[in-house]
Amino acid sequence: MGLKAQDDKTMVALMFETAWNGREAYEDLQWLCENTKGRISGTAQAAVAVDFTNQVLSDLSLDSVWRQEVWVKHWERGAAEQALILSKSKGEIKVPVSALGLSVSTDKDGLKAQIVEVQSFEELKLLGREKIQGKIVFFNRPMNQSGFDTFAAYGGAVNQRTQGPAEAAKYGAIGCLVRSLSSELDDYPHTGVTRYEEDGPKIPAVMISTNGSELLSALLKEEPELMFWFKTSCENLPEVLSYNVVGELQGSEFPDEVVVVGSHLDAWDTGEGAHDNGGGCIQAIEVLRIFKKLGIVPRHTIRAVMFMDEEIAQRGAQVYASEAEKNGERHLAGFESDRGVMTPRSLAVSTDQARFSKVALWQPLFEPYGISIVKRGGGGADVNPIRSSSPDMVLMGLIPDFQRYFRYHHSANDTFDKVDRREMQAGSAATAALIYLTDKYGL
Amino acid sequence: MGLKAQDDKTMVALMFETAWNGREAYEDLQWLCENTKGRISGTAQAAVAVDFTNQVLSDLSLDSVWRQEVWVKHWERGAAEQALILSKSKGEIKVPVSALGLSVSTDKDGLKAQIVEVQSFEELKLLGREKIQGKIVFFNRPMNQSGFDTFAAYGGAVNQRTQGPAEAAKYGAIGCLVRSLSSELDDYPHTGVTRYEEDGPKIPAVMISTNGSELLSALLKEEPELMFWFKTSCENLPEVLSYNVVGELQGSEFPDEVVVVGSHLDAWDTGEGAHDNGGGCIQAIEVLRIFKKLGIVPRHTIRAVMFMDEEIAQRGAQVYASEAEKNGERHLAGFESDRGVMTPRSLAVSTDQARFSKVALWQPLFEPYGISIVKRGGGGADVNPIRSSSPDMVLMGLIPDFQRYFRYHHSANDTFDKVDRREMQAGSAATAALIYLTDKYGL
Numbered sequence: 008m009g010l011k012a013q014d015d016k017t018m019v020a021l022m023f024e025t026a027w028n029g030r031e032a033y034e035d036l037q038w039l040c041e042n043t044k045g046r047i048s049g050t051a052q053a054a055v056a057v058d059f060t061n062q063v064l065s066d067l068s069l070d071s072v073w074r075q076e077v078w079v080k081h082w083e084r085g086a087a088e089q090a091l092i093l094s095k096s097k098g099e100i101k102v103p104v105s106a107l108g109l110s111v112s113t114d115k116d117g118l119k120a121q122i123v124e125v126q127s128f129e130e131l132k133l134l135g136r137e138k139i140q141g142k143i144v145f146f147n148r149p150m151n152q153s154g155f156d157t158f159a160a161y162g163g164a165v166n167q168r169t170q171g172p173a174e175a176a177k178y179g180a181i182g183c184l185v186r187s188l189s190s191e192l193d194d195y196p197h198t199g200v201t202r203y204e205e206d207g208p209k210i211p212a213v214m215i216s217t218n219g220s221e222l223l224s225a226l227l228k229e230e231p232e233l234m235f236w237f238k239t240s241c242e243n244l245p246e247v248l249s250y251n252v253v254g255e256l257q258g259s260e261f262p263d264e265v266v267v268v269g270s271h272l273d274a275w276d277t278g279e280g281a282h283d284n285g286g287g288c289i290q291a292i293e294v295l296r297i298f299k300k301l302g303i304v305p306r307h308t309i310r311a312v313m314f315m316d317e318e319i320a321q322r323g324a325q326v327y328a329s330e331a332e333k334n335g336e337r338h339l340a341g342f343e344s345d346r347g348v349m350t351p352r353s354l355a356v357s358t359d360q361a362r363f364s365k366v367a368l369w370q371p372l373f374e375p376y377g378i379s380i381v382k383r384g385g386g387g388a389d390v391n392p393i394r395s396s397s398p399d400m401v402l403m404g405l406i407p408d409f410q411r412y413f414r415y416h417h418s419a420n421d422t423f424d425k426v427d428r429r430e431m432q433a434g435s436a437a438t439a440a441l442i443y444l445t446d447k448y449g450l
Numbered sequence: 451m452g453l454k455a456q457d458d459k460t461m462v463a464l465m466f467e468t469a470w471n472g473r474e475a476y477e478d479l480q481w482l483c484e485n486t487k488g489r490i491s492g493t494a495q496a497a498v499a500v501d502f503t504n505q506v507l508s509d510l511s512l513d514s515v516w517r518q519e520v521w522v523k524h525w526e527r528g529a530a531e532q533a534l535i536l537s538k539s540k541g542e543i544k545v546p547v548s549a550l551g552l553s554v555s556t557d558k559d560g561l562k563a564q565i566v567e568v569q570s571f572e573e574l575k576l577l578g579r580e581k582i583q584g585k586i587v588f589f590n591r592p593m594n595q596s597g598f599d600t601f602a603a604y605g606g607a608v609n610q611r612t613q614g615p616a617e618a619a620k621y622g623a624i625g626c627l628v629r630s631l632s633s634e635l636d637d638y639p640h641t642g643v644t645r646y647e648e649d650g651p652k653i654p655a656v657m658i659s660t661n662g663s664e665l666l667s668a669l670l671k672e673e674p675e676l677m678f679w680f681k682t683s684c685e686n687l688p689e690v691l692s693y694n695v696v697g698e699l700q701g702s703e704f705p706d707e708v709v710v711v712g713s714h715l716d717a718w719d720t721g722e723g724a725h726d727n728g729g730g731c732i733q734a735i736e737v738l739r740i741f742k743k744l745g746i747v748p749r750h751t752i753r754a755v756m757f758m759d760e761e762i763a764q765r766g767a768q769v770y771a772s773e774a775e776k777n778g779e780r781h782l783a784g785f786e787s788d789r790g791v792m793t794p795r796s797l798a799v800s801t802d803q804a805r806f807s808k809v810a811l812w813q814p815l816f817e818p819y820g821i822s823i824v825k826r827g828g829g830g831a832d833v834n835p836i837r838s839s840s841p842d843m844v845l846m847g848l849i850p851d852f853q854r855y856f857r858y859h860h861s862a863n864d865t866f867d868k869v870d871r872r873e874m875q876a877g878s879a880a881t882a883a884l885i886y887l888t889d890k891y892g893l
Contacts, residue, residue, distance in 0.1 A: 024596040030635070153467040155819050157872070190872055192473075350851045352820060376598050377795060408793045408851055411870035427854035429600070429633055 015447075018301075019372045019440045025297050026436035032293040033428040035063055036286055040279035040423035047108070047276040048316035049081030049247040056272050057250045060313045063292055064254030067299055071257070074250040077326045079316045081247045082109050084276055085240035088196075088213060089117070093234040094226055102219035105196035105277055105418075106239040107168060107185070108319055109203070110212040117238030118143070118182045118211055124227055128166070128174050140179030143235055145227075146171045147186045147220050150413065157190055157409050158346065161416075164188055165199075172212035173204045182237065183212040186220040190413040194218050197417045198275050200319050211239055249315045251323045256298055258307040258446075263335070265308045266442055268294050268342040269327075269389050271317030278421035282412060286348030286431055288313045290405075293435035294442055305446045307339055314389040317345070324389040332396035340445050341390030342403035342438060347415070348431040349407040351378050354441050357385030358401040362450055366401075369444050378437050381406070401450050403441060405434050458890075461744075462815045462883045468740050469879035475736040476871040478506055479729055483722035483866035490551070490719040491759035492524030492690040499715050500693045503756045506735055507697030510742055514700070517693040518773060520766045522759045524690045525552050527719055528683035531639075531656060532560070536677040537669055545662035548639035548720055548861075549682040550611060550628070551762055552646070553655040560681030561586070561625045561654055567670055571609070571617050583622030586678055588670075589614045590629045590663050593856065600633055600852050601789065604859075607631055608642075615655035616647045625680065626655040629663040633856040637661050640861045641718050643762050654682055692758045694766045699741055701750040701889075706778070708751045709885055711737050711785040712770075712832050714760030721864035725855060729791030729874055731756045733848075736878035737885055748889045750782055757832040760788070767832040775839035783888050784833030785846040785881060789855065791874040794821050796849040797884050800828030805844060805893055812887050821880050824849070844893050846884060848877050 026032075039059060046052035057074065064072040090104040106112070123139055125131050126148040131139065146167035150160040165188060172183040187197035196216045203209045215223065226233055252272065258264060270287030274280020291311040298309065315323035331338060354373065356366045363382055370380050386402030394400050407430075415421040469475075482499060489495035500517065507515040533547040549555070566582055568574050569591040574582065589610035593603040608631060615626040630640035639659045646652045658666065669676055695715065701707060713730030717723020734754040741752065758766035774781060797816065799809045806825055813823050829845030837843050850873075858864040 023598070027595040152470040152872075155466070155876075350853050408873075410793050410872040410876060414870065427857065429595075429853040430851075433598075433853060 015372055015444065018443060021301055022297055022439045022443070023376060023433070023436040025300050026293065026432035027429060029432065031296065032289050032432060032435060035292070036281065036289045036426060037423050039285045039289065040281050044279045045276040046274050046280060047082070048079040048249055048273040048319055050276065053249055053273055053315065057252055060252045060272060060288060060292065064252065064311065067254065067296055069254045069256055069295060072254040074252055075326050075330055077249050077251055077315045077323045078246045079249045079322050080319050081244040082319065083242050083244060085112065085242060088237065088239050090213065090215065090237035092223055092226060093236055094230055095233070096230060097226065102223065103194050103196045103216040104213040104237055105198045106241045107172065107198060107201040107212045107214060109243065110172065110201055110241060111209045112239045112241045113211045113237065117236050119234055119236040120181055121232060122223070122227060122235050124224060131174055131178060136178045139175065141181055143182040143184055144175035144180040145184040145223065147224055149186060150188055150190055152190065157413050160190070161188055161413060168199050168214065169202055172201050172210055173207055176208040176210045180210060182210055185212065185214045187214045187217050188413060189217050189418070192217045192221065195418040195420045198277055199417045213237055213239060251315050251327055252313040253310060254295060255308055255310040256295060256305050259304050260306040262308055263337060265310055265336050265338045266340045266445055267310045267312055267338060267390060267393070268438060268442060269312035269314050270344050271389055272313035273316050273318050275318060275417045277419045279423055281421050281423045281426050282347035282415050283417065283421055284345050286426055287344035290344055290348060290431065290435045290438055294439045297435065297439040303443065307446050309442060309446065317388055321388050324392050328392035328395055331393055338393045338397035338400045339450055340401040340403050341386055341393050342442065343387035343390045344405040344434065344438065345387050346405065346409055347407055347412040348426055348434055349409065349412065350430045351405055351407050351434045351437045353379045353381045353406040354437055355381050355384035355404040355406055356401060357382060362401060372440065373437065376433060376437065405438055407434060458815055458887065461886060464744055465740050465882045465886070466819060466876070466879040468743050469736065469875035470872060472875065474739065475732050475875060475878060478735070479724065479732045479869060480866050482728045482732065483724050487722045488719040489717050489723060490525070491522040491692055491716040491762055493719065496692055496716055496758065500695055503695045503715060503731060503735065507695065507754065510697065510739055512697045512699055512738060515697040517695055518769050520692050520694055520758045520769045521689045522692045522765050523762050524687040525762065526685050526687060528555065528685060531680065531682050533656065533658065533680035535666055535669060536679055537673055538676070539673060540669065543665070545666065546637050546639045546659040547656040547680055548641045549684045550615065550641060550644040550655045550657060552686065553615065553644055553684060554652045555682045555684045556654045556680065560679050562677055562679040563624055564675060565666070565670060565678050567667060574617060574621060579621045582618065584624055586625040586627055587618035587623040588627040588666065590667055592629060593631055593633055595633065600856050603633070604631055604856060611642050611657065612645055615644050615653055616650055619651040619653045623653060625653055628655065628657045630657045630660050631856060632660050632861070635660045635664065638861040638863045640859065641720055642860045656680055656682060694758050694770055695756040696753060697738060698751055698753040699738060699748050702747050703749040705751055706780060708753055708779050708781045709783045709888055710753045710755055710781060710833060710836070711881060711885060712755035712757050713787050714832055715756035716759050716761050718761060718860045720862045722866055724864050724866045724869050725790035725858050726860065726864055727788050729869055730787035733787055733791060733874065733878045733881055737882045740878065740882040746886065750889050752885060752889060760831055764831050767835050771835035771838055774836055781836045781840035781843045782893055783844040783846050784829055784836050785885065786830035786833045787848040787877065787881065788830050789848065789852055790850055791869055791877050792850040792852065792855065793873045794848055794850050794877045794880045796822045796824045797880055798824050798827035798847040798849055800825060800845040815883065816880065819876060819880065848881055850877060
């Protein structure tokens with residue numbers, strides 16, 4: 008079937024109309040959030056999320072829907088963490104903490120020691136083993152609030168979480184506390200993966216809420232010798248078989264040339280993974296739904312992928328990339344959305360100048376929706392590996408209004424009610440439109 | 451004091467830094483929301499809001515802080531409304547309704563009648579008195595979801611609320627139900643003012659939640675004769691003395707030339723008025739706080755105004771404008787923020803081409819914050835009347851990302867937790883920067 012010839016402006020408007028008037032995507036996200044809360048890879052919830060998105064894609068009557076086997080690490084948090092500031096003057100004060108992903112647990116009685124507060128690895132080095140040995144290192148460098156780009160602020164603070172415990176252990180620390188990577192002062196401890204060095208010591212590591220960090224830091228100024236106790240019971244378990252979920256519309260002219268749009272299906276276990284990144288998965292599915300609703304038969308194969316295990320080891324990304332290579336597929340473009348599903352501000356198209364100039368001609372089509380096309384920020388951890396077999400692949404992505412994203416990210420605060428339907432669907436439509444134009448004109 | 455000469459780019463960056471690193475504004479908004487919930491004009495809560503903002507302004511050590519007497523209408527909702535769909539097949543079904551501001555109440559036993567559902571005044575006219583007499587008219591035209599501009603969608607539906615009851619009464623309707631002006635399907639009945647014709651009949655009028663509207667409409671298709679019952683106990687009481695609250699930094703060179711930045715302090719009684727428009731008031735105050743923190747001594751007088759009674763009769767706006775006229779003040783610019791306090795997308799500067807061209811030169815200063823300067827959308831109900839004595843006054847305003855605004859607007863859903871500190875403070879800084887440049891370069 009397909010539509011009769013329509014100009015691009017009309018088609019883009021139709022895509023936004025279709026997205027804003029539709030409710031399926033929002034309802035799918037609600038289901039995912041409510042029924043697969045805590046779906047970090049390896050969990051039973053992740054398996055339900057695989058089945059659910061597989062079913063949603065199947066219900067769209069696409070040309071094919073399938074799953075790709077992915078063996079994933081399986082880390083479980085166990086019982087809720089406990090933590091206490093043990094102050095001589097103030098007594099015992101509970102603070103909210105959350106174990107870091109992949110971290111080892113404390114003994115069953117927990118871990119108790121004095122605190123060494125630092126802002127950086129340089130400071131750690133200056134203090135040296137003498138001051139750190141046998142203590143808990145507390146990384147307390149806040150996210151920088153001064154700039155517009157909250158992702159840059161995150162990037163400037165995240166090494167405390169990813170490398171902090173390993174660094175602290177080098178100087179004999181026996182535990183590690185990391186200030187939550189939140190742009191707000193609140194009581195939500197955030198989480199996220201930490202990476203020990205393979206042959207290095209592994210010490211228990213937790214994030215502490217920003218309010219807890221402020222309190223602890225203030226108390227340490229009064230009483231540098233105060234003690235801190237925390238208890239975790241997380242476990243690293245045997246690997247588990249999981250899946251990427253893929254749905255595609257086959258290209259009518261170039262079935263072996265693929266445009267992929269994807270997001271990660273796994274989400275940190277403390278929250279619902281609404282913005283990070285159930286929403287992005289649902290947007291990828293919605294791109295195909297919009298194509299189907301509008302009767303668009305693409306020239307190239309358009310594929311929506313729910314990648315498993317972005318948060319821990321990117322195993323799903325590796326599997327997808329190696330399958331693509333094995334099957335000799337040429338990937339024209341890889342679109343990844345992993346910055347939340349707030350109102351889209353930009354579409355990132357990262358490629359050489361010649362191809363970017365071509366894409367930049369589409370800019371006027373997005374102006375009625377307040378969206379600009381920019382060069383930086385396309386791709387991501389899930390689609391970038393595809394370039395090993397498709398080196399010319401254009402990296403694309405959605406850049407939403409990210410001012411509030413880091414209040415939610417990797418915490419129990421990342422819930423469905425934080426997602427607005429119109430905001431998310433503006434992103435779905437923008438993605439669909441960019442993919443439509445990419446398919447129509449090539450790259 | 452004042453700063454040493456700094457270039458504009460540095461000053462704008464300092465303003466954003468100051469806003470994003472500050473917490474006073476966000477905490478003031480939290481206080482206002484928690485302690486003056488329901489502050490529609492004439493209420494005790496509105497009086498507390500006057501005292502509070504007066505105190506916050508006084509604490510800033512401005513050159514002057516004062517109140518302007520404003521006599522306001524006093525409408526009270528009374529006991530919580532009740533409404534039932536009375537279906538022969540489905541029984542009694544409760545639906546959430548909310549009386550419209552200024553509307554008269556039902557009898558103490560409520561009002562029961564059949565329903566006539568319409569989408570427009572034209573449809574009402576076609577049905578005529580014969581079909582409408584003695585019934586409840588149900589206006590059920592949804593906000594258009596298809597476009598980017600949610601304010602345009604609101605504008606396309608709001609006459610059902612403002613004029614619907616008066617129109618329905620002309621054909622003998624005895625009550626009026628209006629679909630909530632929400633962009634979402636949910637259970638929050640919205641509210642807002644309705645205007646009866648002076649000598650026309652006044653019939654009880656309520657808004658019904660969007661979910662309730664969908665349900666009622668579906669049931670009416672099956673059972674057109676179903677009955678509807680609702681009960682309200684709102685009252686129009688004697689007028690009350692209230693106040694605008696004003697704080698100013700006096701101009702060092704042109705004390706009689708004023709740049710005003712304002713918002714309305716009253717808010718609908720069902721919610722906290724966080725986005726509409728406690729946030730805008732707090733942003734206006736924050737502009738002066740930023741000036742003080744940075745030691746800026748303005749050339750012109752900069753004034754923050756909390757206008758009373760925007761929602762019902764704009765009495766505060768009238769008082770402010772007539773005082774300005776009486777005092778022979780020249781207003782250079784009037785900045786109004788009344789579209790919520792989400793991330794700013796544009797600064798509206800509505801003036802003649804010559805002056806707009808001058809202002810447009812400042813565009814590069816706002817680009818690092820994703821903000822464009824546009825011509826349409828400046829001013830608003832509170833500052834526009836000042837033009838009667840300052841006809842050349844430039845109308846300015848903040849245009850935020852408004853995709854989610856109408857989920858909150860005029861409902862119990864407009865609460866503090868819907869406001870993000872970084873989003874709101876980006877608006878505070880953008881406003882401060884535009885006012886700074888206006889003051890520095892004139893207009």
